[in-house]
Amino acid sequence: MKNLFSRFALSAEESASESIEAVVEGLKSSVETEEATEALADMSIKWHPEEFLPNLKFMGIGMLCIFIVIAVIILAIYLTSFLTNRSGKKEKKSKKGE
Amino acid sequence: MEILYESFLEIFNFADGGWKYIVMWAIGGLLIFLAIKKDMEPTLLLPLGFGTIMVNLPFSGAINQAIEGVVSEGPLSTLFDAGIANELFPLILFIGIGAMIDFGPVLSNPKLMLFGAAAQFGIFFTFCLACIFFDVKDAASIGIIGAADGPTAIVVAQRLGSNFTGPIMVAAYSYMALVPIIQPPVIKALTTKKERLIRMPYKANNVSKTTRILFPIIITIVAGMVAPSSVALVGFLMFGNLIRECGVLDSLSETAQKVLANLVTIFLGITIATQMQADKFLQPATLLILGLGLFAFVFDTVGGVLFAKFLNLFMKEKINPMIGAAGISAFPMSGRVVHKMGLKEDPQNFLLMHSIGVNVSGQIASVIAGGLILSFFA
Missing domain, CATH: 1.20.5 (Single alpha-helices involved in coiled-coils or other helix-helix interfaces)
Structure with missing residues (x-):
């Protein structure tokens, strides 16, 4: 029973770390997209x-x-x-x- | 097979910008055509044209690509970081250019240098105009197209962190090659037939070897004191010239003029193509930059010619105002254009030595102008 519980705890930890990684990846990609759009915005013409x-x-x-x-x-x-x-x-x- | 399918999908997906690849191939092809068929700056436009095609292939391995989150390094991007982002290639090229230039005509008549200074007017006027459309740093990078000097334009654009290095370089090198088409109508519009017929006898003064050796050192010190940012630009150019004039480094001088200059030119042209990616290049701003570049060349010519006309108001021995136009640093095209125009008006009017002297001083003045722009905005 103890083993089963620890296995559940481990899998919960893994899934939590995976989700954190996913969030970080998501943040990174959003930052990259923001940078890219900023760069493109800088290339626009002003008046x-x-x-x-x-x-x-x-x-x-x-x-x-x-x-x-x-x-x-x-x-x-x-x-x-x-x-x-x-x-x-x-x-x-x-x-x-x- | 899968990657081939994806590539085709990328190109023929016109609605999602696939057409951009085809337009960039056409631009690359046009640059190669101009280089080979029209002999327009082939040493730079040909590598640039081919590089443009290389970097605009879907998932091109020539540049850095991020596929599924993994960045694979491309050799052209690596070369860009190693040689252009830190301004190394253009500066090394300056050693070769310095070794190629004979400053003799300027040293025998130093007053000619004033025309080189006046012909930088286009840089600053274009900068003011470009400020209407771009932020100050981009405007300064666009203005420097008027230096008519590719390496200076690259160094300034890079150090100011401009997003438009690609279009700026294309404009600078294309218009340099187009000097024989751009300048004559402007010169004719600003001068009368009588002015174009003014003869300028050439008095060859002896220039001592000591003067020739001290000249590059003096220029580096003076320009460096006024605009410290110009030390790299002026220093590399003058170092090349010192190698040429010192008389004890003939083999180094020859290497700098030929092997070094050719080697760097190959890398410079193909590496700058990394800035010719469709997303960066196919912008309305590119067309505007090309227009402003032309404007800069025209107003450089205007500045030089009008300054000569202004000096004529006070001088007993009149100057042919056409030589003022040679003050842009497109060397030696501009000097030759003025000489040919003089011969066309009067087959006995030889302006070559004067115009080449002004042209060489334009080279120095444009580098100083680049340094000043960096001092103002870097």
């Missing part, structure tokens, strides 16, 4: 014309930054060319002197 003007500031800052970087690079190139040409000329002069 927010009011977003255009506030974002123009990024255009201004971005173009300004590019011009500043390029201007610094141009100056650096001129400076490097000037210095290397001068040292080249010096070397040539010293060779002529020899």
Whole structure:
């Protein structure tokens, strides 16, 4: 009788754990579906014309930054060319002197 | 046999989206056709086209598939995680591109770099426009199509976590190949015949080896100080160039230009196809992205040409405004297009050295623009 009772208890435990697993699986799959629908929802097109003007500031800052970087690079190139040409000329002069 | 039956069922179940497979095969076929027959960026469009077909077969083993709760790993998904999700492939490709580029024309006339900067206008203007339809990060990823530079577009889209990497890459590479069709009408619309006839004599200045070696180092430092996010992009490009110019690593330079660039290109094209799955690609947003990409290319051209015209207001020695259009970094197509247009107007007007100089500076400016976009939104 005891054995039978413990067998019943075991089977009840098993079925309970199985049902928990099923619930977890169900939750997982629902989370996955939610994620998938969220991803697809992110791919939809919005219509927010009011977003255009506030974002123009990024255009201004971005173009300004590019011009500043390029201007610094141009100056650096001129400076490097000037210095290397001068040292080249010096070397040539010293060779002529020899 | 059962899987064959299920596959057929999946495809011919038109009511449940089976038609999407067939449309994606057609798109893959179109990309292969454009690559082979029209010679449009074949190195990328062909692997991309074939990859599109591979990933759009029912239960394709090329990508990760979850069948009955069990996830089986696909090699293309693994490659995507290993090389694109972490931006490794595009950055390695930059080493090859850097090794291919000769910055000589820019170094002999550094002022040309200003046109490269002006021609990034399309990126930012398209971003503002895209903000109307998408959230800020997706809009920034779409705007960068105007960089006319595939690897930059991939890196920016990936780091900003855009859902549209596939359409963005298709737009970037397709329009790069379409530069000879897109740019001439825009240039003609913005310039007069008299302006197109302006001759620009080329004075070849000697560029010392030291300058050539210091150039990539200076650019990396300056760009890195202003936009730290751009260090990877600019650094890899300039590292490739340093290998080329240093003069002691000829075999590495050759490997970077040929073997490395080709190898990464093969993997890049076929791996990015994982983003071309029907559910992700066949969205109304894709068409809008393709439209915005075209818009970005047009406004890049507009920015470059108008900036040249603006400079002409103050300069004694006038500039042919067409060279401004070469500031988009589609290298070397854009430079050649401008040169050919100059020759068409006047067979004695050789703009090649100027336009290539501007084109090369566009490459640098577009990478800096990519870095700035990352600094703003990453």
